[in-house]
Amino acid sequence: MHLDDVRVLDLTRLLPGPYATQLLADLGADVIKIEDPDAGDYARHLPPRTPDGTGAVFEAVNRGKRSVTLDLKTDDGRDAFLRLVEDADVLIESFRPGVVDRLGIDYETVSDRNPDLVYCSISGYGQDGPYRDHAGHDLGYVGLAGLLDVTRSDTDERPRIPGYPVADMAGGLSAAFAIVSALLSRELGGRGGTYLDCSLSDAVLSFSQAVATPALYGDEPRPGDGFFTGGHPWYNVYETADDRYVTLSALEPKFWQAFCDAVDRPDLASVHGTRDETEQAALRAELEAVFADRTREEWVEFATPQIPIAPVLTPAEALDHPQFADRGMVRRGDDPAILSPIRGASPAPSETPAHGEHTRAVLEAIGCDEAEIEGLLEGD
Template sequence: MRLDGVRILDLSRLLPGPYATQLLADSGAEVVKVEDAGAGDYARSMEPLTDRGTGAIFEMVNRGKRSVAIDLKSEDGRAAFYRLVAESDVVLESFRPGVVERLGVDYETLSEHNAELIYCSLTGYGQNGPWADRAGHDLNYVAIAGLLDMTRESPDATPQVPGYPIGDMAGGLFAAFAIVEAVLARELGNADGEYIDVALADVVASFSQAVAYQALTGDPAEPRPGETPLTGGLPWYDSYETADGNWVTLAALEPKFWRAFCEAVGREDLVAEHGSDDPDVRAALRAELEELFCQRTRDEWEAALADVDGAVTGVYAPAELDEHPQFRARDLVERHGDAPPRIGFPARHRETPTETSEAVPEQGEHTRRYLAEVGYDEAAIDRLLESGAVR
């Protein structure tokens, strides 16, 4: 489904909201960043910086968008925004609850200007509940949702901060999904306008399905890495160090994969150990696998088992993504002109998608264009620029 013809006004900053609208822009939507007339999206200046002096995170999630700069605290600025809303399909915001009401850009107000408007609020804890007004970032959301606790192998171990901002990215992804869902419902005639409340903490919590039963029923009461089937409790589903200090993963959950692996490494004697509940058998099997995998390097194991359905892959660093033949074949890392490389849209369509711009907008670069489009003449635009209502 292409989103050509869908216009989205993005009031968000930093990572979750812009990632959501980047996915939508990559799907063909027209995304207009509505930045304040002061600093704008402060991800523009966050380190690390690209060679062009722009925040790397900003460049990664704002390709092909437009930017208008509006002071929503001014009457003239709000009036200009209302005109844009009347000609748009979606508004996404990520302010703390209550801010949009004070600014006069809440759903109830904006729906008076566009009855078919889809409005998505993307926040840390959602619009209700005792934590709704709390400040937070990704680390807080993965903490409350149980993910950070699940990085500890025992209650005495230190939680390990995930290598990627899971809450930010998951929340952005789910916001994009919810927006597409609402657009589709509207186009099918099942709804008009829609208000969507997405909480990053909720989305991370929904990722706990693999351990939710044990956690919610107390069987066991506190699932831990190294104890549950998908967190290292099974020796045939774990990671192992190799001869060069790298690691490989073995994920032979199904007996057929385990058998294929055992036969490929000449250890048919281990086939019958699969599925054992005996802790002593599992411990002995893990020791055997540790000794086995340390006999070759990561790349040697991958080469040796490349044609074996044993579910073995190496552990790679993010810096190695660009060189991996699988990601190269998928054209996942994109390069366009002098723009920094980026991880592209992670889905492929049979039909060639409409070409999208890779330009990163300057703050307010398209203000004049969009104001003219919604009915302001040149003199009126000049007055707004001079007053500071827009930039």
Template structure:
């Protein structure tokens, strides 16, 4: 079977590091794009040094950068910078993740690249956008979630916001908007012949994840009370309850038919079936009922039932259940690692480790051609 690679022939120059940009260019590479990643000489991308390793580099680096080629170039050295600019002149897409103004000072900003490549799609990923009082501020995922208000909508019993389970801003507000807009820009260029500068501001893009809170506010419902909304802890129908053996059950029985069936399975007293006005009391009763039995008990009770309630699984359990796909047999090289974005019949060329990269050194950017001739 031949896998269709919709971005075959698209050239991507990746100047980004760590997560949002490299994950975006990984998704482009998995769709057939030829991605060339530029890293600083010596240590390269910081993520190379993370632990544990997967082959020559860190596991994180190997997963995010497989299927790409990478070269070392000191962008502060004019000769090496000019070589990278020459690559940019041949690229369809350039992805960068510097703070605003840095690439301009290096000589690789949008206007400088556009001067040699008028139809380039130039994607900048930042925390706060290219302009405004916060544009140059240093921050990470947790800071973006905190500053735009999303981190505080769920709180624990002491009123403290918990750490999120993953880097939401980097991926949902950085990587995905970048990929989506790059694809749209490529489509637009096909129609108009014009490139563009994409300004991906992670903090602003997080508003999409908070759409319901803003819709409620605009509809006159005010701003969310921490831990007190339908999906943030205010309803017994949407909660995480502890089991007798220290595990947890995730209940999301929002619809009435699911809630009524769950109440039957739990032997919830009829007086608590309508939870309106007594939400906290019903949460307590539900907690007692679920806490009286083990996770395995509830797993068997919920099996085959439409109640939108499940035991909170470990990663090991999720893999065993076939919900996650990990090719651990290729651990030593990183080759064959599947992040799940393409079917298992994917072109073998996509299942290769990240370029010919020494660790911790990098191959210098060659003076000869890097892109194949079109």
């Protein structure tokens, strides 16, 4: 599927919204990034920076977009933006709830100009609820949604901040999915304009289903006890002889049997599936000793399609791994990037827009004359 004829007005900044629109751009959409005239997207200036001085986060999620600077707090800037709305398919914004109303670009207002517009709001906690107006970032969202509590080996350990910004990425992915679904519905003859409310904390909570669902039946999932959170020795992380780590994910009995046979420990096969804590502790100790006999790379070579062992890689090692190279996930050279996870997406755009780089061209395309453009640029 390609979105070559879809135009997106992107009022987001930092990470969740730009990741959502990057996914759309990778599918071929024309993404026009609307930035304030002063600093633009905050991520442009956040460390770490690329060799040309651009914030690495900004460059990662803004490839192939067009940047237009407009001051939406002025009448002229807002009027120019509403003219852009008339030819757009999607508007996505990540202001705190209520800001678009004050700016005069809320859904009701813009849908009067374009009834077929898909309008998506991304926010930390959503457009309603007691936390609606609270400021927040990824850490707060994963804390509220229960992820932080189980990101540790047991209840005595301090919760650990996840290595990746899970809420930001989950929220961006959810928004992109919702937008494409709304566009498809419109294309198939459903309703035209649609308002989408995407909450980052909701997105994380929706990821909890395999862990949190027992709580709906009165149980309390605890760190280190769950099926997917280290509660079972056959689904866990083990240290190797060179002080590195590998994962063992032998959930199915056939994979566990294959592992036991390969390490010449058929005596361990029958313990798979036990709920007895003493037996589990003994099995974990046996496996710790088994894995300590080989280095991480030796275990990687030992693994087969029937023995689910994988290395625990650093982010830098992951980018160099042949699996991702073969899948075309990483671009090296003069313009390095981590690319779209969607096979069949458009060839990834390589250029990241300079602040306001496309303002004149975009405004000319909607019929602004030279005097109007100069007025808007001077206002910048």
